[in-house]
Amino acid sequence: MDEPTGGPHDVPDARAASSYPLTWEADVVLRDGTTTHVRPIRPEDADAVQRFQTGQSERSAYFRFFAPVRRLTERELERLTHVDHHDRVALVAVRPGTPGGGHDGAAGAGDGGDAPEDVIGVARYDKVTPTEAEVAFNIADAVQGKGLGSVLLEHVAAAARERGVLRFTADVLPQNSSMLAVFRDAGYAVRQQLDDGVVTVSFDLEATERSRAVMADREHRAEARSMQGLLSARRVLLVGPGEPAAGSALTGEHHLAQRVLDAAAADPGDTEILVLGAPGPVPDAPGVRAVASWEALDEPAGPGGPPLPGAPDGGAPGIDLALLAVPPADAVAAVRRLAGRGVRGVVVLAAGYAETGPDGLARQRELVRAAHAGGMRVVGPASFGLLTTTPGARLHASLAVRPPRAGAVGLFCQSAPAAVTLTATLERRGLGVSALVSSGHRADVSGNDLMQYWQDDPRTSVVCLYLESIGNPRKFSRVARRLAAVKPVVAVIAGRSGQVVPPGHAVRATHAPRRLLDEMLRQSGVIRAENTHQLMDVAQVLAHQPLPAGRRVGILASSAALAALVAEAAAAAGLVVAASSDFLPPDTPDDEIAPVVDALYAPGACDVVVAVDVPVVVPRTGAVARAVAEAAARTGRTTVASMLGLSGLPDELAATAPDGTGVRIPAFSTPEDAVAALAKVVTYARWRTEDQGAHVRPDGVDSRGARRLVERWLAPDQAPDQAPDARHGRELDQDEVAELLACYGLELWRSRRVRTGDEAVAAADELGWPVALKTASAALRHRADLGGVRLDIDDPDELRADVERMKAIAAAALGEERPMVEVQRMAPVGVACVVRSAEDLLFGPMVSFGLAGDATDLLDDVAHGVPPLTDVDVAGMVRTVRAAPRLFGYGGTPPADTDALEDVLARVSVMADDLPELAALELYPVVVGAAGASVLHASVRLRPAAQRADALRRALPG
Known part of the structure; x- marks a missing residue:
């Protein structure tokens, strides 16, 4: 468990305070799924720090100060709260203090007052040398065991690296095993030494493969738990705008609240719906009841009625989830009133936020800050809501009049209109879902959060994403790759390139190549669908058929001509037509159907089957459908069908497997749709079985040396002719380029x-x-x-x-x-290549590879990747360009040393990942000979770095 630690190293420092590092502020998710805010300490935090210290147990105080300190002196308080944010840094985790009073009324009446913040954790470091600092932590007793210590370690380490600190030391009492475990389990190479009853812990702050893996694993568990808190809600509060004034027209918020009430009356699921600020009469339906005021939430339901159960922390009566259908001006006040009631999440149904302009964006950010401060996640604004189909625990907190049937598909979309379309498609096809979540403008909860949750959800076997924008591509790639290794992920990206940003989506600008998104998805194992129609096509195969063992396709068609057309479509999609393929004319007697079908499904005959039955004159009897369904169920062979009059998951294509499980063959409107969906599933199945490799980390890399060079070259006190331009940065000369490349084992001729x-x-x-x-x-x-x-x-x-x-x-x-x-x-004779990297505001580091020459640029024959890359990613980049045969002996020429080329590409990818200041790098040409690769020319431009969206610390969108 995370517990306080530290040592008596607080001595005055006369250094003047520097500017407040706003970029260090972040909202984070803790181990229990709740949220809190981490920020640099401020002088005005003195009272909160004193309250924090006096509330600590004697044991915790002793662990932090090595003495039973109950109250801090004025000098100690000033020392703790006045820092320079450079040599002396302190971060605090804060939550709202005890809220003030309010008054009765509909939603939005009052905001609970502006209560002071409570400090629940402190992390600080003090430099002892320019590159080494002593670190100390103090975690509130009430939140110990929730992972706050590990979160603060990540954040203070990130701040330290930014300030040039390369190493942390800490003095810890031997009894403080929990804090020792925080250091040890963080993934760093920790050294411990016991001296005079105190354990001195030291470790380098350079990120390691293990530290990255630890952070990702903790992030996964916390975000999955956060989503579980939303999707397992049993008590939902609908906060509406109240009844309209006499003679006033209904607003959009009134319509939203009424739609939720109508849906709850028709099917409330297995939840209790409380209604505050109803737009009209509350339906007399089981599980739905009105609440007169905020204060009434703390009272019994009626004469003799029971009060609501208390929140898990023993606070106000518990509400799991809140739906807000109130005007944006009232939303923040409502969120603040929800704090302390056990609410895990807020679904904002109304629009009127970031899409309206700067004021709306500021209002949206204030809403998210208020929710995170109160430990809540935000779904929306402009959300369709969320629902689950778990038997006995169905949650219906959405605008859907009729929720989808239960199934194995986890469906995430952004806009409410997309949710309307998808739910209608699900109903038409008979495809069931485990959960559906609409994030609206995605101010907080995103597809990344749901992927984290669905990875471990036993009811979800397929994840489908309809994305209008991607706010953090690096994290998306990292999370999707981890999920796709165990469950298929199918995604539609609106605008294809990912560069179209709908109104209301606060997304960083990007200048990435349009093909980069395709490459990122491919490397992550994500199945890309062209549109929602294909999204559902692929989903119904994955949800109801096993993954294929190979790409040999057996075709059963109702005519030779149709079989030939399907074979052509299969070959064009990268499938191999099996010799067992056959055709059955419509007038084939029933007793002759079974032998043909059995031959197609014989062991080893093929890996997948496409069955097409489109009679011209003779009506379809259904005999072929039954025979195919029974054979597919019996053999477990992946099968798709296109049969006249059948679509979705029809009963006619259903059968029972030998183990008693039901099997349904998906039916498509055209054979081409069936083949296209099947080909994408085959490609994914092959990706699942391939070695995904390990992150590249070549020998001879001196990241610290590179960091020192970059900081020196970008220092603001450079001579006027060398000072970096604020916008374009600083172009390095050839000697500087050679020195930087040498840090990554690259020799510049x-x-x-x-x-x-x-x-x-x-x-x-x-x-x-x-x-x-x-x-x-x-x-x-x-x-x-x-x-x-x-x-x-x-x-x-x-x-x-x-x-x-x-x-x-x-x-x-x-x-x-x-x-x-x-x-x-x-240089030795060889193939000339080009390796480039650039830093993009949205994607972060990007690496590209191509062969030199005008044709490469004119035809855009370039492979792209987003570091960190694996060795398999690097090898794939070299081999996926269309001109790659020139590297492998094309036309009788000697094969090039592709191992040496991959080593160059790997080293560039590590450099780009290490140095966000690397605005642009070009190695042109890299001549790859029969033995070795020579970098003949290089150019490098550095620029002061913007904070990456996926930095080495856990943080929610900010």
């Missing part, structure tokens, strides 16, 4: 820029003959066809003549008065 032939000969003598000569102009340096490159020069006179010719070409083509040329020793 040296070159010399010269103006005369004699200087070129001297450079060749220094570098070694033969040499290559290139114009120094970026426009011509790779253009041999325009005279910008001459190779394999081994004669001084020839070199002098080439220098003059190249200068004349540059002067004529570019108008340069004194053009320069570049001399470089000839």
